[in-house]
Amino acid sequence: MTKFVKGNEAVVIGALYAGCDVYFGYPITPASEIAHAAARWFPSVGREFLQAECETASIYMVYGAAAAGRLSMTATSGPGMSLMQEGISYMAGANLPGVIVNIMRAGPGLGNVYPEQGDYNQAVKGGGHGNYQCVVLAPASVQEMCDLTLRAFELSFRYMTPAIVLADGLLGQMMETLVLPEHEQPRPDTSAWAVHATPETRKNLITSIYLDAPAQEAHNLRLQAKYAAMKADACHEAYLCDDAEMVLVAYGICSRIARTAAEALRASGVKAGVFRPLTLNPFPAEALSATLLGRRAMVVELSAGQFYNDVILALATVGGRCQEVGLCNRMGGMVMTVDDVVEAACATMRK
Amino acid sequence: MTEKKTVGMYEVFCRSGKQTRATHYCAGCGHGIIHKLITEAMVELGIQDRTVIVNPIGCAVFGYYYWDCGNVGAAHGRAPAVGTAINRVRRDAVVVSYQGDGDLGAIGFNNTFQAASRGEHMAVFFVNNAIYGMTGGQMAPTTLEGMKTATSPFGRDPLTAGYPLRVCEVLNQLKAPVFIERVSVADTRRIMQAKRAIRKALEIQRDGKGYAFVELISPCPTNMGLDSVKAALFCVEQMEKEFPLGCLRDESAAACARAPLPAAPAVNEYFCDMEQHQAPMAEEDAGFHELRLKFTGFGGQGILSLGICVAEAARLEKRYTTWFPSYGPEQRGGSAACSVVISGRPIGSPSVDRPDVLVCMNQPSYERFAKDVKPGGTVIVDATVPLTVAAPEGVRVVSMPAIDLAIKMGVPKAANTMMLAALAKLGVTGLSNEHLLTALDASFKGKPALVEKNRLLLSEAEAWMEKNLNV
Numbered sequence: 120m121t122k123f124v125k126g127n128e129a130v131v132i133g134a135l136y137a138g139c140d141v142y143f144g145y146p147i148t149p150a151s152e153i154a155h156a157a158a159r160w161f162p163s164v165g166r167e168f169l170q171a172e173c174e175t176a177s178i179y180m181v182y183g184a185a186a187a188g189r190l191s192m193t194a195t196s197g198p199g200m201s202l203m204q205e206g207i208s209y210m211a212g213a214n215l216p217g218v219i220v221n222i223m224r225a226g227p228g229l230g231n232v233y234p235e236q237g238d239y240n241q242a243v244k245g246g247g248h249g250n251y252q253c254v255v256l257a258p259a260s261v262q263e264m265c266d267l268t269l270r271a272f273e274l275s276f277r278y279m280t281p282a283i284v285l286a287d288g289l290l291g292q293m294m295e296t297l298v299l300p301e302h303e304q305p306r307p308d309t310s311a312w313a314v315h316a317t318p319e320t321r322k323n324l325i326t327s328i329y330l331d332a333p334a335q336e337a338h339n340l341r342l343q344a345k346y347a348a349m350k351a352d353a354c355h356e357a358y359l360c361d362d363a364e365m366v367l368v369a370y371g372i373c374s375r376i377a378r379t380a381a382e383a384l385r386a387s388g389v390k391a392g393v394f395r396p397l398t399l400n401p402f403p404a405e406a407l408s409a410t411l412l413g414r415r416a417m418v419v420e421l422s423a424g425q426f427y428n429d430v431i432l433a434l435a436t437v438g439g440r441c442q443e444v445g446l447c448n449r450m451g452g453m454v455m456t457v458d459d460v461v462e463a464a465c466a467t468m469r470k
Numbered sequence: 471m472t473e474k475k476t477v478g479m480y481e482v483f484c485r486s487g488k489q490t491r492a493t494h495y496c497a498g499c500g501h502g503i504i505h506k507l508i509t510e511a512m513v514e515l516g517i518q519d520r521t522v523i524v525n526p527i528g529c530a531v532f533g534y535y536y537w538d539c540g541n542v543g544a545a546h547g548r549a550p551a552v553g554t555a556i557n558r559v560r561r562d563a564v565v566v567s568y569q570g571d572g573d574l575g576a577i578g579f580n581n582t583f584q585a586a587s588r589g590e591h592m593a594v595f596f597v598n599n600a601i602y603g604m605t606g607g608q609m610a611p612t613t614l615e616g617m618k619t620a621t622s623p624f625g626r627d628p629l630t631a632g633y634p635l636r637v638c639e640v641l642n643q644l645k646a647p648v649f650i651e652r653v654s655v656a657d658t659r660r661i662m663q664a665k666r667a668i669r670k671a672l673e674i675q676r677d678g679k680g681y682a683f684v685e686l687i688s689p690c691p692t693n694m695g696l697d698s699v700k701a702a703l704f705c706v707e708q709m710e711k712e713f714p715l716g717c718l719r720d721e722s723a724a725a726c727a728r729a730p731l732p733a734a735p736a737v738n739e740y741f742c743d744m745e746q747h748q749a750p751m752a753e754e755d756a757g758f759h760e761l762r763l764k765f766t767g768f769g770g771q772g773i774l775s776l777g778i779c780v781a782e783a784a785r786l787e788k789r790y791t792t793w794f795p796s797y798g799p800e801q802r803g804g805s806a807a808c809s810v811v812i813s814g815r816p817i818g819s820p821s822v823d824r825p826d827v828l829v830c831m832n833q834p835s836y837e838r839f840a841k842d843v844k845p846g847g848t849v850i851v852d853a854t855v856p857l858t859v860a861a862p863e864g865v866r867v868v869s870m871p872a873i874d875l876a877i878k879m880g881v882p883k884a885a886n887t888m889m890l891a892a893l894a895k896l897g898v899t900g901l902s903n904e905h906l907l908t909a910l911d912a913s914f915k916g917k918p919a920l921v922e923k924n925r926l927l928l929s930e931a932e933a934w935m936e937k938n939l940n941v
Contacts, residue, residue: 120741120742120748121748121749121751122741123749123778123781123782123785123793132741135737136737140559141555141558141559143555148797149797160740162734163734163735163740164734164735164736164737164740165731165732165733165734165735167558167559169554169558171551172580172581172584173580175548175551175581176548176550176551176554176581176584177551179544179545179548179551179552179555179581180551180552180554180555180558181555182544182548182551182552182555183524183542183544183551183552183553183554183555183556183559184555184556184558184559186542186552186555186556187522187542187555187556187559187560187563189559189560191555191559205545206545206548209545213543232797288797289794289820289821292794292795292797293792293793293794293795293820294778294781294792294793294794295791295792295793295817295820296749296751296752296785296790296791298751299738299741302738303736303737303738314522314540314541314542314556315540315560316519316520316521316522316540316556316560316562316563316564317519317520318519320540321518321519321538321539321540323540323541324485324534324541324542324543325541325542325543326525326534326541326542326543327543328531328543331487334487375817375818375819375820376818376819376821377818378818378819379817379818379819380818382818454821456823456824457818457819457823458823458824
């Protein structure tokens with residue numbers, strides 16, 4: 120079955136098929152359609168929807184629902200995401216799963232409501248206090264807004280850590296054909312750790328406090344081991360990369376622009392391809408390094424080189440040799456055109 | 471005589487990391503008494519298995535060392551949000567939010583206020599000792615006027631630090647709470663009354679009747695700088711002047727238990743029922759030249775729905791398609807625009823910088839976008855727009871009186887339908903008229919009367935074009 124929907128609406132469909140029991144959220148442009156759709160669809164299928172009083176409340180409601188062993192989510196954009204950082208840290212500290220969708224807008228501060236990817240570092244480097252990581256997924260189509268939201272629940276429960284779906288205003292607002300998931304996912308059994316308000320789960324405790332420093336360090340080491348294990352789920356897509364002399368590296372909406380640019384470059388005689396991470400954390404560092412080996416590359420992003428830095432870091436860590444890594448970026452809600460990317464790629468080729 | 475077995479609290483407090491039967495509280499502190507009162511009420515009411523206590527920050531952060539029930543730790547101020555979620559997703563739970571004065575009255579006051587206003591099903595036990603405890607004796611929202619603390623070393627001056635916050639009185643302005651009472655644990659008589667209030671708040675939860683709030687005046691000898699007896703006397707003699715004891719509200723007798731959730735369809739069923747017609751899946755077609763269209767005008771002219779209609783027609787024709795609107799303040803500021811891409815293969819960029827087809831229904835958008843149209847492309851512009859700028863060479867400009875025709879037909883809002891007719895007649899979308907018509911009809915699926923009317927409008931527009939444009 121298909122539906123022609125906005126990316127923001129597809130998020131809600133993905134969540135419902137993942138078995139998400141409850142949505143908590145506070146309106147903010149350009150993420151509000153997620154709350155609109157959730158307000159309509161969650162109660163219609165017997166799930167709970169609640170408009171929270173602020174984003175801080177939203178994230179602690181997600182925390183509370185997770186503590187009670189339910190699948191829950193929230194969605195927001197930049198300023199709201201900043202408010203949620205403390206709660207996300209608490210979730211990570213308490214090993215709680217839950218999904219947070221960030222439909223990125225331009226910042227810093229109030230900024231504007233147009234697409235940007237400036238929250239990249241905040242999402243993939245932790246963002247709140249303490250040594251923790253979230254699973255971070257980067258959809259690039261309406262279909263993936265649904266599918267990766269569903270996947271976010273899966274990975275969040277597999278690793279018992281919050282998962283972020285990192286999209287932007289353009290992906291949230293655009294409409295495309297969505298093929299609905301075939302069936303709803305079964306709910307995970309949470310009775311071993313969650314507080315269900317039942318005799319069996321009476322003994323369970325959710326907390327992130329370890330007053331004793333050695334115990335807190337041991338907790339941190341367990342978390343780090345978990346993050347290392349997450350690497351197994353790194354995921355990417357390579358488009359026209361086999362014979363490419365120029366690889367455009369981009370995620371989310373930029374990968375769509377890069378795709379059109381790669382085709383235009385090929386039409387003008389430059390063999391170009393696109394490498395696109397679907398998971399920003401875990402970062403597909405090995406695959407990226409292998410793809411870029413001996414080639415020229417250019418990062419396309421709507422931020423100040425935040426993603427570029429991770430591409431360089433991946434190359435340095437894995438030890439891949441790449442001839443030249445260029446950067447084509449815009450900020451402030453401005454989106455690069457296909458022509459911008461083609462031009463910048465040609466300039467990088469000449470270096 | 472056999473020793474009475476402890477119920478509701480752990481016999482030994484192993485969670486502290488020690489095999490101890492002593493709490494971590496200072497001598498003379500009210501927390502231990504309040505913990506015990508909650509435990510007793512919980513056991514007496516037979517709700518131990520159903521009870522979830524949201525543990526706060528501050529001295530009572532380790533409540534879970536003691537309470538033998540479900541325990542969830544919350545951040546400073548956020549217990550009401552955490553408790554809200556738990557009572558929403560575990561409707562049989564008896565949810566308790568246990569908070570101190572800094573937690574509840576300062577950093578988390580809005581969360582408290584909003585949870586109370588929503589009438590969340592939880593019992594809130596608010597421990598008011600007029601000072602921050604674990605943090606080290608700083609001024610709390612409930613610190614008395616003139617009282618010296620680490621952050622009011624010269625005494626709380628209401629002119630700069632405000633007045634003590636009377637939380638019960640504030641919450642009593644709200645409609646939803648079922649029960650609000652202020653009690654004290656400063657002496658035996660007061661403790662007995664505190665027990666009754668706590669029990670009442672938990673009964674309300676057991677019966678699913680709504681929000682209950684109990685404020686407990688409680689001594690903190692360590693941070694008050696007093697011995698246990700004097701700290702208790704301070705509660706009675708000083709604090710009760712500012713915070714008078716008593717029940718402010720008890721509507722528990724009249725309150726109803728919350729209704730069970732209505733039955734609902736499964737997700738799959740729900741979405742299947744919703745979808746009336748099914749567009750076929752897109753198919754790869756290398757022969758189809760990708761088309762990029764932009765629709766622009768004022769908000770209210772149906773620009774966005776015109777774009778969706780074209781996109782839907784493309785779907786019917788098994789084309790890949792994307793639709794992307796202007797949004798946010800731009801949308802509300804009067805102008806509206808959307809981009810549609812129609813392709814024979816998966817689409818890269820959905821944003822249209824250089825359109826093949828531009829539809830303009832107002833002057834600002836014509837002046838802004840006409841210059842970007844590709845050579846060989848088409849601009850369809852409403853006849854009310856003066857052609858102040860020249861379109862690029864090789865771009866065809868068609869001036870169409872869409873707005874006037876729609877007004878003449880008595881449907882001023884349907885100027886977008888006139889534009890659709892122009893697109894169809896000029897054949898610039900690469901889509902068949904049949905699919906455009908089907909998509910147009912489908913866009914009025916909730917208003918069948920408009921289908922016929924719009925068909926009439928279409929033929930009127932076509933007739934005009936045949937007469938005036940020789941198409």
